[in-house]
Amino acid sequence: MPQPLTQAPVGDRTNDFVVKFANVNGSGSASANLLFARSIIRMGVPVVARNIFPSNIQGLPTWYEVRVTERGWRAARGGVDLMVAMNPQTWDKDVQGIDPGGYLFYDSTKPIPPSKFRPDITVLGVPLTAMCNRAYTDSRQRQLFKNIIYVGALSALLDIDPAVIEALIAEQFKGKDKLIRPNIAALHMGRDYALQEFPCPLPLTVRKADAVGDRIFVDGNAAAALGAVYGGATVCAWYPITPSSSLAEAFQRHCRRFRGEGEQNKYAIVQAEDELASIGMVIGAGWNGARAFTSTSGPGISLMQEFLGLAYFAEIPAVVFDVQRGGPSTGMPTRTQQSDILACAYASHGDTKHVLLLPEDPHEAFEMGSTAFDLADRLQTPVFVMLDLDVGMNEWLCRPFAWDDARRLDRGKVMTREMLDAGRDFGRYLDVDGDGIPYRTYPGTHPTRGSYFTRGTTRDRYARYSEEGPVYLDNMERLLAKFETAKTLVPAPVERRAAEPTRVGVIHYGSTNAAMEEALDGLAGRGIHLDTLRLRAFPFPDAVADFIHRHEVVFVVEQNRDGQMRTLIVAECGVDPAKLVGLRHYDGTPITARFIVEAVLAALPDFNVVPLRKAVP
Amino acid sequence: MTYLAKPRFHHPKLPTNALGYTRRDYEGAVSTLCAGCGHDSISAAIIQACFELDLPPHRIAKLSGIGCSSKTPTYFLGASHGFNSVHGRMPSVLTGANLANRDLVYLGVSGDGDSASIGLGQFAHSIRRAVNMLYIVENNGVYGLTKGQFSATADKGSLSKRGVANHDEPIDLASMALLLGASFVARSFSGDKEQLVPLIKAALRHKGAAFIDCISPCVAFNNHPGSTKSFDFVREHNDAVNRLDVMVERAPIETEYAPGELVEVTQHDGTVLRLRKLDATYDPRDRGAAMAYLQQQSAKGEVVTGLLFVDPEAADLHDALSTVATPLNALDDAALVPGAKALDKLNASLR
Known part of the structure; x- marks a missing residue:
């Protein structure tokens, strides 16, 4: 039996843990949380950051999750190692969400009864409100600096280099320089408190690494x-x-x-x-x-x-x-x-x-x-x-954005005044090149040639209104031919072959890829190898049907209830629907590697496709 | 007579305009509307106006929605690009087209169903956005193509061809246009070419949102006794507040009218609008007064026509957006693409 993945990882937690901030929407926490995440990136350690927020401007709960991952995984992990519980409204749920052995960071200004904690976690109370009330008179300042103070305390607890945070603050307030100093002061107020009160750092530490490279956030x-x-x-x-x-x-x-x-x-x-x-x-x-x-x-x-x-x-x-x-x-x-x-x-x-x-x-x-x-x-x-x-x-x-200066915008088939003057036959819906794509003219191009009437009604190749059956068919078939051409122009799918030959494939697309990379790693560790095809466009290039034909079972992993991409593949690729098994995550949270691994493990026994030597120990 | 192809030849001595075009060069295909339809008269007026203004036909973009009126762009300006879009949505398509190329003349043709019923929202927003265009509603108070249902401009109590009374209040698009900030508002009647042609000319030369509500009786479904959009009704209740002459280049003014009866308005592009006042108290430069006058006369059952309001100094959407003088569709790669170096700098700011 594979080991269930819901347990928190044990052992060395350096550069591999999850911090979750529970905040109140509109309290100014977002920029402090972002500062926290960026300071870790600046230390060369990749993070995965996710906002979980309500449809609200002020008052409702909001969360920010930072997964510290030196291995550079890109999806949310699930679970929480350190909860920064700043919202009394969601206290119970937040405390419940901490993995066993984890930490709870909270504002200890008001005493909280012991029953509100858990015995299997470590509690770190900082009297944030009291500290702010002492240091600031303005209520908005009290609120905003409270956020910076907890970032300061966390920097001590997690061993984040304060110089890195200071540099980020200086960049953030460039041009509003008088804000730099008070923010740095607030940072150190929190940091000093934590250094004095707690055995810093915790086992969850950030250690300088070189794992970010030239990536951008x-x-x-x-x-x-x-x-x-x-x-x-x-x-x-x-x-x-x-x-x-x-x-x-x-x-x-x-x-x-x-x-x-x-x-x-x-x-x-x-x-x-x-x-x-x-x-x-x-x-x-x-x-x-x-x-x-x-x-x-x-x-x-x-x-x-x-x-x-x-x-x-x-x-x-x-x-x-x-x-x-x-x-x-x-x-x-x-x-x-x-x-x-x-x-x-x-x-x-x-x-x-x-x-x-x-x-x-x-x-x-x-x-x-x-x-x-x-x-x-x-x-x-x-x-x-x-x-x-x-x-x-x-x-x-x-990866950073890249642009090739030699690249030119492709304006497609546009008939110019010169072409019209040269006597080129212009029919707006005339397939002159056999690719289904006709020429068009921009309005105002030529005094006597190339004008046409654009309409949503059926028309012939010269844009003249017609409801004749053959004329309609001619146009609709050309549109199909154009869609065939599109297959050759759109970004091709990305195939990734497993380390060992396998009869099982996975098709997925979009944001699922982040979790998929990690899931494949986890499954490979259990001896399960899957070829994957990441779709990058519709219409599907022929490589999609080919991938399906080469595998006995193909999981289609997506984030909706009805397996919409699976439906589209079945409709467009002429493949046996029985081969396509939908794995769907659609509760509104981003899909995780844990979900994919568990879903694949649960589905695999239904198909006799695991290599024999792997199935028999 | 629509089954007959339109003959291509024309009289050799047909007059030409400053561009050397004859009136025929501004025509389109033969109309497929009913014989006697008011819309065909409006098409003829558009042809006349564009011919007289010496506008190059290919520099006009004509756009419409769906309905009888929206079919008419096929019947005029055959050398112009046309766009018969979707029902009630011509204004947004025209707005986008205008953003893409500010150098063309934009003519939006719509009907009362297209603009006052399904498209009321887009009508309103294109006006308040000050899109530089002429927006004509060919207003007959009835759905022609679907055979005779009331539209939202049909007057309360007016009778359908089958004798059914309309129980809803009418929407007065001219009043709405005034309220929404249109900088040129006129109402006219398809049966009054003398009035309509100069109004179209003035509106085409106007910078900003120009709106003409043109009553255009439907001979098939709304030209019977009891209709308030019939030829007879409009002729009997037409309260014309002024008569207009449009002078593109300022010619010496002949003082044929007594002082106080003539109002001259110079538009942004130098066009002079000479208004012969038929109503001594009506001032087309006073938006508030125009709105009040329309309401008063409407209560009396009168249809006010003429140039109702003009703000000759109006700005348009491009002014508001500070768009470059070169049409956006003519900007090249160098103007549009910041390049690799700029991207490297941006990347650096995201680390």
């Missing part, structure tokens, strides 16, 4: 927005919705930095009245030759359906960043899921299919965020970049 929404800047996007129309709002806001920030010279902005951002108007503006701008995008989440995708069908059928480039959250309906607005796959792949009435890109982390969100615009122009169709809340709203430690 950034959230997927900011990365995707930067991708849009590098992808040449000039028009952004959006409507606020969690968890995608920060993408449009980041685009604004990046544009101010890179595209606004004086009052000569080389971009236009409109906060629309709703998602229908957002996508309408994107389509209008795309029709007129600008690169345009919107960012939204599931409810927005639902609202955009009619327009998405228009863009598909009238063949207008558009980029949609869908930062997925828990559905259906309003669902879990601040929790993560991969549950818009089918709603996007087949968005709108009638026969439609759309291109999806599936970034695994902020690095890929940047990459795909820029590539999406080339694909949209090349294919003249909507392209969806399918982030999720986990990637979009959390800072991930990931």
Whole structure:
């Protein structure tokens, strides 16, 4: 029997533990917690940081989890070794969540009855409120410095280099220099208290390492927005919705930095009245030759359906960043899921299919965020970049952004005035190259040639209205041919072969990859080897069906209830559905390696696929 | 007569405009609307206005939603790019198009169902965003293509062709446009070309959101006694507040009117609007007064037409966004892509 994974790891805990902060939303804890995480990264030790927050501005509970992992795992681990319990509201739940042998850090200003603790944990009380009340008179200061004081205390308990934190504080308040000194003072107030009162450091320690390399710490929404800047996007129309709002806001920030010279902005951002108007503006701008995008989440995708069908059928480039959250309906607005796959792949009435890109982390969100615009122009169709809340709203430690200056924006097939003057035959929906992709003209190109009427109604190859059956079929078949072409243009899936030959495969995508890497390691340690294929786009290149054909059983691991990607594979790849076994994590928390390992272990006995010499001891 | 192909030839001595185009160069395909439809008169007025303004047809983008009125862009400006989008959503598509290329002239054509019913939100927001455009609603108070249902502009108590009375209050799009900050608001009547053509010309030369509510009777479903959008009703209740002459280049003014009867308004681009006042008290530069006047006359059952309001110094959405003069769709890689060096710097700030 494999050893259950729910037990806390034992032994040396240096650079391998989980700290969880329980805070009250709106108390200013976020920047202190971020400071904590970044100081560990600066010491060369990778972290996994996750925000767990409610749909609320002020008052409700919020958590921040920092997994310290020198091995560089990228997903949440599960479990807590040190709980920083700053929220009385969630005290009981927080104390319960600590792994046996773990630590509880709390504000000891008010006495707490012994019954509220656990005998199997170590309690570290610091009178944070009392210290603040003594040191500060302003109530907001008392609140904000309390956060820095606990970071100071933690630096002593976990042996984080205070000089590193001081440097970060100095960077953070650059330009507001008078804030630097009081923050550093607060840091040391907490640090000195802990050094004096507790046997510092605890067995949970941070030790300087060289495991971070050139990686950067950034959230997927900011990365995707930067991708849009590098992808040449000039028009952004959006409507606020969690968890995608920060993408449009980041685009604004990046544009101010890179595209606004004086009052000569080389971009236009409109906060629309709703998602229908957002996508309408994107389509209008795309029709007129600008690169345009919107960012939204599931409810927005639902609202955009009619327009998405228009863009598909009238063949207008558009980029949609869908930062997925828990559905259906309003669902879990601040929790993560991969549950818009089918709603996007087949968005709108009638026969439609759309291109999806599936970034695994902020690095890929940047990459795909820029590539999406080339694909949209090349294919003249909507392209969806399918982030999720986990990637979009959390800072991930990931490979740095990269750009090749030799790269040129691919505007696709645009017939110019010169081409029209040279007498090129222009039919808006004429498949001149046999790839299903016709030429288009931008409005205003030529006084007498190349104008056409764009419509959502059926038309012939020269854009003339027609409801004739053969004309309709000709157009619909060409759209299919174009989708075939798309298979050759979208990012290819990434296959990873197991160390030993296996008949079992795993298909997964997006943010699941972080947990998958760790799960594969854990399973390999138990003698279970799995080949994996990480999807990076829809339509599926032929490599996907090929991977399925090469394996007897293929797990499809995803973060939704109904196995939406599995459904899409079955529908599009012509494979035996019985071979595809869905493993689904969809409670709104990010998927973990623990979940995958346990799910695979539970499912495997149903299939006689474990190599014999492994199955018989 | 729509089964007949439109002949390509034209009279050799057909007059040309400053660009050397004839009126025929501004026409489109043959209309498939009902014979006598008010919308065809509006198409003709658009053709006339663009011809007289010497606008290069290919520099006009014509956009519409869904419905009879939204079909009309096929019937004018055949050399322009057109976009027949989805029902009630022309304003957002036009807004996006305008953001992409500020150098084209944007003509949005819509109907009362398209703008006052399904598209009321987009109508309102495009107006308040000051998108530089001419937005025409061809208003007949009825759904033509689906055969005669009331739209949201149908007057309360007006009768359908089958004799059913409308029980809902009407939406007055001209009043709404005033309230929402449109910088050019007019109402006209498809049966009054003398009034309509100059209004379209002035609106096309206006910078900012220009709105024309054009009453356009539906000969098939809303031209019967009891309708308040019939040719007869509008002719009897038309309260024209002014008559307009549009002068693109300032010509010497002939003083044919007595002082006090003539109002001159110079628009942003130098166009001079000469308003012959038919109502001595009406001042089209006073938004508040215009709104009050519309309400008063509406209560009396009168349809106020003419140039209702103009702010000649209006700014548009591009001004608000401080967009560069070069159209966004014409910016090249060097202008758009910050490059590897900038990225390295950004990476460094994220460590």
